[in-house]
Amino acid sequence: MMELNSGKGVGNTSLYDKCNSMEEFCVKLQFEPVDTCLLYLKNGKLFLDDMTFHLGYISQLCPTIVPAVVLTQNTETIMSKCEIIGNKKYATTGLIAKYCDLIIRESKIHNC
DSSP, rough: OOOOOOOOTBBOHHHHHHHHSHHHHHHOOOOOSSSOOOOOOEEEEEEEOOOOOEEEGGGGHHHHHSSEEEEEEEEEEEEEEEEEEEEESEEEEEEEEOEEEEEESEEEEOOO
């Protein structure tokens, strides 16, 4: 099971701590519109191989939760040997995938 950054940092209250379940958290958490992220795939197919996404600096600039990768409806993505590094001090999340096809192989999503 992946550990979830609870959204604490830079004036954010912890929405995760207020929810009774992961499902309730996902329903209440709104990421749209996404103003800032490292990769936003709106349409099409994408194959990521041996890549690193680091949210260290960009998360300091934004008052909201910053995702590394956002995948939207009707997209297909394969992530192989990738690493997404969040930020413990600021609110970050590794991946938002909504109504898409996603395969993740030999990859890591974590805070540092």
